[in-house]
Amino acid sequence: MEGYEDVDEGTVRQDGIGGPDGLDRLWTPHRMAYIRGENKPADDTAGECPFCRIPRLEDADGLVVHRGELAYAVLNLYPYAPGHLLVCPYRHIADYTETTDAEAAEISDLTREAMRVVRAVSGAKGFNIGMNQGYIAGAGIAAHLHQHVVPRWPGDQNFMPIIGRTKTLPELLADTRELLAKAWGSAG
Numbered sequence: 001m002e003g004y005e006d007v008d009e010g011t012v013r014q015d016g017i018g019g020p021d022g023l024d025r026l027w028t029p030h031r032m033a034y035i036r037g038e039n040k041p042a043d044d045t046a047g048e049c050p051f052c053r054i055p056r057l058e059d060a061d062g063l064v065v066h067r068g069e070l071a072y073a074v075l076n077l078y079p080y081a082p083g084h085l086l087v088c089p090y091r092h093i094a095d096y097t098e099t100t101d102a103e104a105a106e107i108s109d110l111t112r113e114a115m116r117v118v119r120a121v122s123g124a125k126g127f128n129i130g131m132n133q134g135y136i137a138g139a140g141i142a143a144h145l146h147q148h149v150v151p152r153w154p155g156d157q158n159f160m161p162i163i164g165r166t167k168t169l170p171e172l173l174a175d176t177r178e179l180l181a182k183a184w185g186s187a188g
């Protein structure tokens with residue numbers, strides 16, 4: 001699957017952002033889990049767009065945090081930081097300019113709510129938000145538009161290692177998904 005391959009031991013090519021930018025050194029527990037292959041998709045549907053496939057899974061299996069009418073929020077399987085969400089339209093479109101007004105509005109709404117929820121649940125102090133358009137811009141899955149919502153903490157201390165220091169990445173992601181899904185819509 002595009003963007004989901006291991007580059008070398010100790011380096012995970014994340015879906016999304018391209019060159020080194022510091023983010024990939026924020027948080028390391030997931031790397032060991034990844035290297036051990038524990039979070040490889042159980043059901044290998046190579047070739048199919050993951051962002052088209054995810055909405056057909058159960059929320060817990062797809063790590064879906066919230067389903068809107070035209071777009072949904074999902075945890076990144078290969079996060080830069082705990083709570084790293086992606087907001088995707090259901091429609092398989094590559095470019096932001098291809099969104100309808102309604103899709104663009106809902107992507108924006110879900111992005112704002114994702115910030116509120118992650119902030120409320122985790123105390124994140126900042127966010128990196130954005131879309132990489134095209135492989136040349138670093139998009140891991142360029143064919144299907146997705147907006148990154150990456151929480152940041154001072155010194156990038158954060159909440160998941162506290163509750164999940166001994167857990168594998170799939171467990172961390174499952175816990176995070178549950179926390180965020182429960183808080184969605186009531187974060188103020």
Ligand SMILES: [Zn+2]
Pocket residue numbers: 049050051052053091092093143144
């Ligand atoms: Zn797609």
